[in-house]
Amino acid sequence: MDINIRxxxxxxxxxxxxxQLEGTIVDAIKDGQEKMLPGLGxxxxxxxxxxxxxxKQLMVDNLAKGV
Known part of the structure; x- marks a missing residue:
């Protein structure tokens, strides 16, 4: 089965x-299920x-702080 996730x-x-978009993001992170990772990607x-x-630089800076 070929699924186009995007x-x-x-x-x-x-x-x-x-x-609703914010809720989708918050719920996916809060839920913590691995199956949500492709959607968040x-x-x-x-x-x-x-x-x-x-x-983009701000996102990269925040990512660097978080890892």
Whole structure:
């Protein structure tokens, strides 16, 4: 079975407002289930692609602090 995770995640959140998107992220992290990681990866990819260089550097700095 060939599943396009990016397409499925984008489809599942396509009609969500900002509060729903935040809830999706918070719930996925709070739940801590491994199966949520691919979806969070897709969300991060979208965030990264929509960010400017300064925002990307801030994300990398925050990531470095967290690891």
């Amino acid at each position: 397409k499925a995640v984008k489809h599942n959140i396509s009609d969500n407002d900002k509060d 897709v969300l991060f990819e979208i965030i990264w692609q929509e960010s400017d260089d300064q925002q």
